[in-house]
Amino acid sequence: MDFRLKTLTAHAAASQEADALVFVWPDAADAADPAQADALTVWARQALADGDLKREPGQWLAAHRLPGVRPRRIVLVRCGDGSARRVRQAVAAALGALQGGAPVRRLVLQLGALPAPAVAAAVLGVAAASYRYTTTLSKPQPRALEVVTVGVADDAAARAAFEQAVATVRGQEVAKEWANRPANHATPTHLAEAALGLAGRGIDVEVLGPKEVAKLGMGALLAVAQGSRQPLRFIVLRYRGAPKSVAPVVLIGKGITFDTGGISLKPAAEMDEMKFDMSGAASVLGTFEALAHLRPALNVVGLIPACENMPGGGAVKPGDVVTSLSGQTIEILNTDAEGRLILCDALTYAQRFAPRAVIDVATLTGACVIALGHVRSGLFASDDALAQALLDAGEAAADPCWRMPLDDEYGEALKTSFADVANVGGRAAGVVTAAKFLQRFVGDTPWAHLDIAGTAWKSGKDKGATGRPVPLLVRYLLDEAQRAASAPPVPRQRRRRTSDGA
Template structure:
């Protein structure tokens, strides 16, 4: 889908060649052109004056072949105070009004003088409302909408926010595509090919297979993968937007392309949704797609440990003890707590880049869904400044998270008589003990863990991937690039040496 940003008056929007026009009307001010008496604005004002359109956000009024208006269909929709949430609500409602008629291939979205964050919200809402998954359909009905012209009062004032929104859409839709694919169309090898497709545009990709991973000593990752016929892949992405000496942000995405639970087999009901268990990996791919469009002055590394968790004859068993890359031994009490096993080796690997920060993203625990539902992702962090930055980025991107505790006492549940640590700590505070497990593998590096089990996909009639937390990650990385420009880029020499990190383990 092609997005274009133009400076348009309501009259100019009404004169644009398109199949449909959506005109957002805020409570304050005038959604049209106060100094002009064009047909579109006159129609809207008359409808409002006569009470044909209620004031509540999302209320709409539609017209067909409005005299003096070039687009065939027009939807006037109220957007309340013009804030980002109300604009998203309004655009979604307007798309509902356009359903059922002839396909809309070209759309004009007239926003007028709404603020930049409202413009961003509108672009994301258009993408969300028009998204279609088609890859495995025999007779796919592709997205009808091909071109969107976004009309604003002053293009220059919102251009950078618009560019971020479009890049976020590109990344979010790539994440949705791979998370939505059935597991037989999204194997670890397929994910590696998707990563390779990102090469160029400042991105380099390296893919390691089972032999390389074994040589590294990633025993926890290997243990999860050993029950599947699908070979594991360890995907390493590099986005270089700053000097090579500048310490990168490292994103680590859980890539369980299908999770049966292994020997600790999951119930059959809803197990199909475990194709979404690589939502963290998909979000890393999507974030790198956005980086390729935006090109911020920042270095970013993406790590994706990808494998299946299957109950084969070689599968890891409850009670098995494995040695992780860090050297720590792990007693695997529950094979369905596999995400933390592949992540712990990736987190140890991340430290070789001497990063400024490490963020892992994972559909990790059902406990987080119970705690936070589908609204906010769970945020755990060992660094207050990193936590604050992620919270602010999530709020700004309408992709919110909520900080959870990491008290030392929670780690007591992970004690084992047969290994350095157990991979589960019981039902109580399950999301927290999972995070405490991961924390053992980051030591002094600023680290955050995003548990997206409740936000990465929807169930029921709207079943499908959300592409979260791509918006949060993109906003955080842009903010981080801006901070680096202001405060100076941290050099890798400010991070501990490889020798000291190995000694710490």
């Protein structure tokens, strides 16, 4: 889809060549100068005066072949206070109103004097409402929308927010695509190929296979992968937007391309949704897609440990003890707690980059869904400044998270007599004990963990990936680039020798 930003008055918007026009109307416009005489505004004011359009955000009124308006279909939609949340709600309602008729290929979205955050929200709203998954359909019906012209009062003032939103859309749709693909169309090898497709766009890519991972000593990742015929992949992406001397942010995405639970087999009902268990990996790929468009002055490393969790004859068994890359031994009491196993080796590997911050993203626990539902992602952080930066980014990007505790006492549940740590505790505070397990492999680096089990996809009739938390991550990285530009550089720390000799 081609997004375009233009300075347009209501009269100019009504003169555009398009199949449909969405006229977004904030409450503040009710009291604006009634002397405006263009056909679109006169029609809108008359509808309001007649009581044909309620004040609630998302309420809409449609017309066809309105005199003086070139697009054949018009939707007038309320957006309340004009906030990003209300504008996105309004855009979704308006796109819904356009469903069912002749295809709309060219759309004008008239926002007028709404602020820059609302412009970004509108772009994201159009993309979300028009997205279609088509890869494995025999007769795909792609989205009808081809060109969306966003009309604003001043395109220069909205340009930066608009471009960030368009790049976020590109990244979010990469994340949706790979999370939505069935597991036989999104194996670890396929994910590696997708990552290699980013190479040459300001991004370097390295892919490690089973032999390289074994040589490194990633025993936890190898243990999860050993029950599958699909070979594991460990993907390393590097975006260099700043001098090499500037410490990078490291993003780690859980890449379980299908999760049966292993020997601790999951129930059959809805197991198909475990193709979404690599949504963390998909979000890292999507974030790097956005970085390729935006080119912020920041260094970013992406790490994706990718494998299947299968109950084959060679699968790891409950009670097995493995040695992680950090040298710590782990008793695997439940093979369905596999995400933390592949992440712990990636967290240790991340230390070789001497990062300024490490953020892992994972569909890690059902307990997070119980705690927070499907609205906010769970956030755990060892550093208050990092936590606040992610919370702020989530609110600004309409991709919110909520900080959860990391008290040392929660780690007591992971004690075992047979290894340094068990991979699960009891049922109590399962989302927290999973984070406490990961924290053991972080060291002193500022670290955050995003549990996206409740936000990465939707079930039911709207089943599909959401592309979260790509908007949060992109906004955080852009904010981090600004902070880095205005602060003394964070030098790379001296590399400490680990058990693998790095």
